[in-house]
Every structure is written in C-alpha cells, then in structure tokens.
Amino acid sequence: MAVTDISHRRRFLAQGNVYLPHIAVIEKIIEETAGVRTFHFNFKDEKLREEFTFESGQFGEYSVFGVGEAPFCISSSPTRHDYLEFVVQRVGKVTNALHRLGVGAEIGFRGPYGNSFPLDRLQRQNLVFVGGGIGLAPLRSLIWNVIDNRDKYQNIDIIYGARSPADLCFWYDLDAWDKDKTINMITTVDRGDESWTGRVGLVPQILEQVAPSAQDTVAIVCGPPIMIRFTFPVLIKLGFTPEQMLTTLEKRMKCGIGKCGRCNIGNLYVCRDGPVFTYAQIKNFISSEY
Amino acid sequence: MFVPSKENGVVMLAKWDGKDTSFLDWYRNTVIPPKAHFLPPMEEMFHFQKDKQGYQLEQPASDGQKQLIFGIHPCDANALAILDMTFKDAYEDPYYLSRRRNTLLIGLTCTNPSESCFCTSLGSSPSDSSNVDIMLSSIGDEFLIEGVTEAGKKLIAPTGGLEEATGADDARAKEVKEASYHKVTRTIDTEDIDKKLLSCFEDEGYWEKVAAKCISCGICTLLCPTCYCFDISDELVKQQGTRFRSWDSCAFPIYTQMPMENPRIEKWRRLRQKVCHKYEFYPINFGVIACTGCGRCIRLCPVNWDITQTIESVPAKT
Numbered sequence: 001m002a003v004t005d006i007s008h009r010r011r012f013l014a015q016g017n018v019y020l021p022h023i024a025v026i027e028k029i030i031e032e033t034a035g036v037r038t039f040h041f042n043f044k045d046e047k048l049r050e051e052f053t054f055e056s057g058q059f060g061e062y063s064v065f066g067v068g069e070a071p072f073c074i075s076s077s078p079t080r081h082d083y084l085e086f087v088v089q090r091v092g093k094v095t096n097a098l099h100r101l102g103v104g105a106e107i108g109f110r111g112p113y114g115n116s117f118p119l120d121r122l123q124r125q126n127l128v129f130v131g132g133g134i135g136l137a138p139l140r141s142l143i144w145n146v147i148d149n150r151d152k153y154q155n156i157d158i159i160y161g162a163r164s165p166a167d168l169c170f171w172y173d174l175d176a177w178d179k180d181k182t183i184n185m186i187t188t189v190d191r192g193d194e195s196w197t198g199r200v201g202l203v204p205q206i207l208e209q210v211a212p213s214a215q216d217t218v219a220i221v222c223g224p225p226i227m228i229r230f231t232f233p234v235l236i237k238l239g240f241t242p243e244q245m246l247t248t249l250e251k252r253m254k255c256g257i258g259k260c261g262r263c264n265i266g267n268l269y270v271c272r273d274g275p276v277f278t279y280a281q282i283k284n285f286i287s288s289e290y
Numbered sequence: 291m292f293v294p295s296k297e298n299g300v301v302m303l304a305k306w307d308g309k310d311t312s313f314l315d316w317y318r319n320t321v322i323p324p325k326a327h328f329l330p331p332m333e334e335m336f337h338f339q340k341d342k343q344g345y346q347l348e349q350p351a352s353d354g355q356k357q358l359i360f361g362i363h364p365c366d367a368n369a370l371a372i373l374d375m376t377f378k379d380a381y382e383d384p385y386y387l388s389r390r391r392n393t394l395l396i397g398l399t400c401t402n403p404s405e406s407c408f409c410t411s412l413g414s415s416p417s418d419s420s421n422v423d424i425m426l427s428s429i430g431d432e433f434l435i436e437g438v439t440e441a442g443k444k445l446i447a448p449t450g451g452l453e454e455a456t457g458a459d460d461a462r463a464k465e466v467k468e469a470s471y472h473k474v475t476r477t478i479d480t481e482d483i484d485k486k487l488l489s490c491f492e493d494e495g496y497w498e499k500v501a502a503k504c505i506s507c508g509i510c511t512l513l514c515p516t517c518y519c520f521d522i523s524d525e526l527v528k529q530q531g532t533r534f535r536s537w538d539s540c541a542f543p544i545y546t547q548m549p550m551e552n553p554r555i556e557k558w559r560r561l562r563q564k565v566c567h568k569y570e571f572y573p574i575n576f577g578v579i580a581c582t583g584c585g586r587c588i589r590l591c592p593v594n595w596d597i598t599q600t601i602e603s604v605p606a607k608t
Contacts, residue, residue: 066526091549257381261519267571
C-alpha cells in the first residue's frame with residue numbers, strides 16, 4: 001500500500017481569516033457501530049493537500065454548512081496520509097447532519113488546532129493506552145504513529161473497552177493490533193453477549209487486573225469523562241505519577257482557538273492549551289469541572 | 291465619530307450627528323459597553339452558497355473606515371486592552387482586530403463616578419489615560435486635551451481652535467483628577483486574589499452561598515466590558531447561508547452543554563467560572579485581572595448581586 005508519511009512536513013498554519021473553513025470532500029464512510037461513523041476526507045484544494053500536515057492529538061472544526069460547526073479529533077495518523085479521518089457519534093445537531101452526508105459531500109474544515117501528544121517524551125518509554133468507546137479515536141492516531149516508528153518505543157499495552165461487543169469501534173484496528181506480536185492488546189466489554197468470549201469488565205477494573213508497571217511508562221487515557229475519572233485513581237494506585245498520565249479531553253467548543261471562552265478547565269483551554277494534558281496540569285480542577 | 295447617545299433610553303455609543311454635544315452634561319457611562327463597537331452583539335463572519343462547483347465562501351466587505359470614539363472612560367478603554375490579549379493570542383481574530391486598528395479612542399476623565407464604581411482598586415483611576423489615544427479632562431468651561439499616543443498627537447496637531455494649556459489649566463486639571471479619584475469610594479482588596487480563589491475553588495459551600503440569589507440572566511456578562519465569550523451559528527435562507535457570531539454567556543447552562551455531559555449544570559459552578567475567569571484565570575494567563583471596576587455588573591444586576599462582596603468574602607485559606 002502506498003502511504004504518504006506527512007509527519008515531517010513543516011507545521012501547517014492557515015493564512016488569512018482563521019474562521020474561514022477549507023472545503024473538503026468526504027471520500028469514504030465506515031459504519032463503526034450503530035450511531036458512530038468514520039469519515040475519510042481530503043481537501044478540495046490541491047495545494048492545500050500538499051502543504052497540510054498535523055500531529056497526532058490535534059483536532060479540527062468541521063462544518064456542515066447551514067447547520068453549524070463542531071470539533072472532532074483527526075483520528076488518522078500523519079504517518080499514513082492518503083486522506084484524513086475523523087469519527088462522529090450521532091448525538092446532536094451537527095453530528096446528525098454529518099451522518100446524513102454521503103460520499104462526495106462537501107464539508108468545511110478549520111485546523112489543525114490544539115497541541116499534540118509529546119512524541120519526544122514518549123520515545124524510549126513503555127506505553128499503556130487506555131481507551132473507552134469512541135475515545136479510542138485520538139489514541140488511534142497516536143497508536144498508528146507509534147507502530148510506524150516501532151523501534152523508538154518499548155512495550156505497548158492497549159486496554160480498550162466498550163459497553164457491549166456491538167459498541168467496539170475500529171474493529172479492523174483491534175484485529176490488526178491483536179495480531180501484532182509486539183503489542184499486548186486487551187479488549188473488554190461492560191456486558192458480553194452469547195458470542196463474546198473475551199474479557200468482561202469496566203476499563204478501570206481491567207486496567208487494575210492487567211497492572212502494567214509504572215517504571216519508564218507513560219499511560220495515555222481517553223474515553224467518556226466517567227471512565228477518565230475512574231482510570232486516574234487506578235493509575236495512581238499502580239504507581240504512576242501525575243506527570244506519567246496523559247489524557248486528551250473533549251468539551252463544548254465553538255472557535256477552537258482559545259477565544260469563545262467555554263472549553264476551559266481552570267485557566268487552561270482545552271482547544272488552545274490542550275486537548276492533550278498531563279494529569280498534573282488538570283488535577284486541581286478535573287474533579288469538579290469535567 | 292461615535293459619541294455617547296441615548297437610543298430608546300439605553301445609553302450607548304452611536305454615530306455623532308455633528309451637532310449635539312448635550313451628552314457632555316448628562317453622560318456618566320454607557321450601559322452598552324464600547325466593546326460592542328469591536329465585538330458586536332451579532333456579526334456576519336462569512337456567507338456561503340452552493341453552486342455547480344460546490345460551496346463558495348465569501349467574507350463580508352470591510353469598509354476599513356477610520357473611526358473615532360469620543361468620550362470613552364478609562365475603565366472601558368482599559369477593558370479593550372484586556373480584550374486585545376485574547377483576540378491577539380495565538381491566532382489573530384480578524385474581525386475584532388481590524389476594527390481596533392481602525393479606531394482611535396478619545397478618553398474623557400470620569401468626573402462623576404457611580405457608587406458602584408471601583409476602578410481605583412484595579413490599578414486605574416477616573417483619569418487614567420494608559421489605553422486611550424487622546425485624553426480630555428473637563429476643567430470648567432474648557433477641556434484640557436492631552437495627546438497620549440503618536441496617533442493621538444497627530445490628530446491634535448492640525449486641529450484648529452486649540453490653545454496651549456497654561457500652568458493654571460494644568461493645576462485645575464490636576465484638581466479635577468484628584469477630586470474624581472476620591473469620588474470612587476468603593477474598594478476591594480485584589481492582593482493575591484488569584485491564589486485565594488484557587489485555594490477555595492472546591493469550596494462548594496462558599497460558591498453556593500455566593501450564587502444563591504443569582505438568576506443566571508447573564509446581564510453581568512453581556513454588559514461587562516471585558517467579557518468576550520461568543521457563539522458561532524449558521525443560518526440558511528433560500529440557499530443563501532450566513533455564518534455569524536453572537537455574544538454568549540457563561541451564565542447559561544447551554545454554554546457548556548455537550549450531548550451527554552454538562553460540567554456546569556449548577557448555577558454556582560457557572561458563577562464560579564465568571565468570577566474565577568476574571569480574577570484567577572486571566573491573571574494566570576495574561577498577568578492582569580479581567581475587570582476594570584466599571585461597576586456595570588453591580589448597577590445592572592436585577593437581583594443586586596455584587597462582585598465586590600464576592601471578592602471581599604473569598605475565604606482566606608493557606
């Protein structure tokens with residue numbers, strides 16, 4: 001497969017009015033679960049396709065013109081760039097409108113915005129990915145990024161869970177990671193069904209059972225807020241320091257660039273200072289603001 | 291040129307008719323803060339429509355006209371300097387900044403501050419000229435005019451009918467400024483307020499008490515000269531689309547509402563956000579308190595909520 005690695009391109013900064021979206025075209029739609037779809041898209045402008053780059057962890061503001069804009073992470077890896085990907089759960093006005101779009105439809109994209117996963121800090125470390133439901137989307141960008149530079153990292157554990165087998169997103173990735181002998185892939189569901197033979201249990205509980213060593217390790221956590229809240233105490237119990245715990249957060253956003261005001265956790269704006277944070281950065285506020 | 295004006299009984303800045311100067315007699319401060327001139331309550335960001343080639347976006351034409359605001363008080367001019375920090379931060383906001391760059395501010399010493407004013411507690415004063423281009427102070431039948439910025443001085447130079455100020459004029463201006471300063475009687479202690487607020491962030495009891503009478507109407511934020519939160523929405527009429535932005539407020543639950551979560555459902559969390567944003571988060575991020583003591587939130591609150599009482603009653607914890 002011919003894949004373009006754009007992770008070494010110079011940092012991309014849009015020129016002119018930052019609020020004007022780029023026009024992009026949906027190229028493929030994958031039905032992840034009932035209500036969750038992955039969209040592959042590319043920019044209409046050829047020059048932009050050649051210049052654009054992003055880092056794992058960054059997000060964009062996506063427009064359905066006439067309906068509105070909403071933020072989603074870029075779920076593909078910059079090391080595999082024939083198209084960009086984002087994942088949408090159908091829950092509100094914009095996400096419902098996105099689910100009504102078909103291949104060939106035009107959307108707007110502003111970005112990439114926000115910080116990214118600190119690759120320099122992660123290299124030569126063991127990595128423990130802890131994901132829940134659609135929260136695997138930003139982790140997935142990093143996981144593929146790490147796999148494409150596998151020799152720079154040590155052991156990799158992926159603990160991923162969803163409410164039921166039917167709610168597991170990215171089954172094609174889960175298969176690939178399960179087959180990868182350099183990765184310890186653990187999939188769990190809150191409740192199994194008659195055909196489920198894998199683990200059953202909540203992600204924080206399974207994490208506690210797997211008990212990865214905190215030595216030279218960084219844990220990267222993303223999932224629904226309730227999963228994130230219960231995962232941090234488990235990591236602390238396992239000996240992780242607040243600096244060894246990373247997460248990427250989601251909040252209601254409008255501008256995506258630190259101006260419209262609403263996505264803050266304490267003095268930090270998820271869009272401008274995040275979405276990737278260490279637990280040390282947010283621990284003063286997370287219990288009552290997230 | 292825009293001057294204080296009563297529009298339907300509400301004092302705001304409006305285009306000057308070139309004649310009426312009566313506002314100099316009745317004007318104390320505008321109800322709608324001058325921020326509305328730079329960040330309008332609602333503005334078009336761009337238009338979009340779909341043709342055979344797909345979506346076409348078009349920005350509204352900017353007239354780029356130079357403007358003057360006459361009679362802005364120091365509290366409101368300082369507020370613009372505070373807003374600049376956010377709108378220049380990381381990514382420039384083209385709408386706000388193009389208006390800022392095309393506008394000169396002619397300040398006016400505030401000789402009649404309200405009981406609710408407390409600018410002197412925030413490092414300012416009724417005659418503070420640090421964020422205007424030209425400063426005017428009324429000294430009896432005349433104005434003392436001071437050019438503050440280069441642009442301001444340039445504007446004064448060719449203006450006819452001005453006389454060089456005498457020593458007596460300066461002395462009278464000094465008196466007026468000092469008298470104005472002492473008319474601001476309300477004070478708060480802002481020393482280490484960011485640290486105090488951080489230490490009581492989790493003090494739910496305190497915030498519940500502070501927010502008890504708040505009705506979440508949002509007026510204290512919408513009419514605050516340093517509040518800048520906005521919403522972005524689309525409108526589609528007969529295939530002609532407009533994306534616009536409008537003022538928003540942290541007082542409203544929907545402001546942070548996500549499909550399945552809302553971190554600020556309770557009103558005390560929202561009021562805490564408002565107070566901490568101004569007195570804790572802005573100082574951490576930009577080194578200044580995002581409040582200029584203009585007193586609007588006290589004067590205009592329908593239930594007499596008072597930010598100075600809140601700041602003064604923050605529990606001291608170590």
